[in-house]
Amino acid sequence: STKRVILETAYFDPIGVARTGRRHNIISDARYRFERGIDPAFALMGDQLATAMILEICGGRAGEAVVVGAVPQATPTIDYDPERLKKLTGMDVPPDQQARMLQDLGFEVRQGDIWRVVAPSWRPDIHGAADLVEEITRLVGLDDLPLTPLPNLDRLPKPVLTATQRRNRRLRHMAAGLGLRELVTWSFLSSAHAQKFGGGDAALKLDNPISSELSDMRPSLIPNLLDVAARNIDRGFDDLALFELGPVYHGRKPEDQAQHFTAILVGKKRPDRWHGESRDVDVFDAKALAEAMLGDMAVPTANLMLLGGDADCYHPGRFGYLSLGPKNKLGCFGELHPAVLASFGITQRVMVVDLFLDQIPLPKSKGTNRAKLDRPELQSLRKDMAFILAKDVPAGDVVRAAKAADKQLITEVAIFDVFTGGALDVDEKSLAIRLTLQPQDKSLTDEDIAALLDKVAEKVGASTGGRLRG
Incomplete structure (x- = not known):
């Protein structure tokens, strides 16, 4: 019964169509075409073609065409x-x-x-x-198209890596040489895991996350490493040494992003062999790894201080910071808390090394000239000393106090024995150290050595309250 038909042919602004379609989540063929841009001058011709098709198929009579507006200038x-x-x-x-x-x-x-x-x-x-x-x-x-060779192909390009990039590359090579495997994981993680490692703030939540398991920016590299470790342990790979070098996030500002090197150690230190028993990794393995990595970055490891601290994700009493001075913390190491590991489905002990790369100074450029080899002409000698101390005195304090007695003459201080029980009180321990002495310009006499050992005993006593063991 339809006798009158109004035919409208319109051109719609691409930006307006795209904005409205996204706002209302409308997906249609018309939106697909208009938001990509069509020929605005074809609207009148399209109207005429459609009219001719209607007259040919249905018959009837066409009225006058009414044009409203002007064809927009679509091309400059x-x-x-x-x-x-x-x-x-x-x-x-x-x-x-x-x-x-x-x-x-x-x-x-x-x-x-x-x-x-x-x-x-x-x-x-x-x-x-x-x-x-x-x-x-x-x-x-x-x-x-003519072929034009690149200029200066026979010359080596100038180095383009920054000092930080060169150090990061060296760190990766160093870690791989020590038997660790590198991971490259997402910079995102779940909100539950972020909260366990100091994150979960609203400022670090993604507006449009890939999935609910990747909803927050990572405050630490440890959770993603644990995820990978858990999947490998489930498949029978129990002995793992993994690391990642990448950014962590503590806020939205550029200065809230920090570069970290993080490694985890799981399982055995080495496989069981007929000629020797293996053992599980412990916190001292993590400390040794941290000191090795810092030493490779030209950090004077002999001057490092071991500072205690508290962290919710670490096992109490098995966590510490490595610092140059009391304030400049270069990194931390320790054993993760069993409750944290249980949330990842891990029942084994896990050791962590976390180095704060932005806090570690870059080594100074020494130029291309190689320094002269300087070897002492006189033979070194070793002396052993034992001190009785309170059990809660850190061994590092004894080492630093002994070294401070004469930093030029004493080149190394090493702990080789710790003893408790026997005639000692229950709150005491015996700590034995070995001093390496390197004479510089003359051989040491018995009087010189005795005076030096007295000075060491005085320094250790003043610093730690320890006394020489008779």
């Missing part, structure tokens, strides 16, 4: 220099041939010193002179 007028083709591609195409090619493609070309080129309304992808060069190049053919 582009300034084009014909010489630009040769500058960008090396092709030598005469200007007349360039103009004919553009006109054959529907472009309007007004020649002069600088050409004024208007793209056809159905080419909304043309924005500048480089696009015109691309169109001409496509018609000429890439087979005619």
Whole structure:
């Protein structure tokens, strides 16, 4: 019964269509076409074609067409220099041939010193002179593109890595040489795991996460390493040494991002063999790894201080910081708390090394000249001393106090025995150290050695309250 039909043919703004479609989550063929841009000048011709189709199929009579608005200028007028083709591609195409090619493609070309080129309304992808060069190049053919060799191919390029990048690369090589395997994990993790390691703040939550398990920026590299370790342990790989070097996040500002080197040790120190028993990794293995990595970064490990501290994710009494001075903490190491490991499904003990790379000074450049080999002419000697101390006195305090007695003459202080029980009180321990003495300009006499040992005993007593064991 329909006798009158109104036919509307409209052009819609691409940006408005895209914005509205995304806001209301509308996916349609019309949106797909309009938001990518169509020919705005085709609206009237499209209306005429549709009218003719209706008259041919259904019959009837067409009324007058009413046009509202004006066709928008969809393409800009582009300034084009014909010489630009040769500058960008090396092709030598005469200007007349360039103009004919553009006109054959529907472009309007007004020649002069600088050409004024208007793209056809159905080419909304043309924005500048480089696009015109691309169109001409496509018609000429890439087979005619001249081959131009790169300059200075026989010369080595200058180094482009920064000092930080070189150090990070050296760290990766060092860790791999020590038997660790490198991981590259997501910078995201679940909110539950983030909260266990000091994260979970609203500022670090992603607005559009990939999944609910990757909803927060990571405050530490440890959770992702534990995820990988748990999957490997479930598949029977119980002995693991893994590391990752990457950023961690404590806020939204650039200064809240820090670079860390983190490693975890799980299982046996080495496989069981007939010639020796193996053992589980412990916190001293983590400390040794941390000191080895710091030493490779030119940190004076002999000056490192071991500081205690508390961290919810670590086992009480099995955690510490390595510091240059009381304030400059370079990293930490320890054993993770069993409750934290249980949340990852891990029942084995896990040791962690976490180095704060931004706090570690870069080594000073020494130039290309190699320093002169300086070896002492006199033979070194070793002396052993034992002290009775309170059980809670850190061994590192004894080592530092002994070294401070004469930093030039005493080149090394090593602990070789710890004893409790026997005639000692229940709150005491005996700590034995070995001093390595290196004379510089003259041999040491018995009187010199005795005076030095007395000075060591005085320094250790003043610093730790210890006394020489008789």
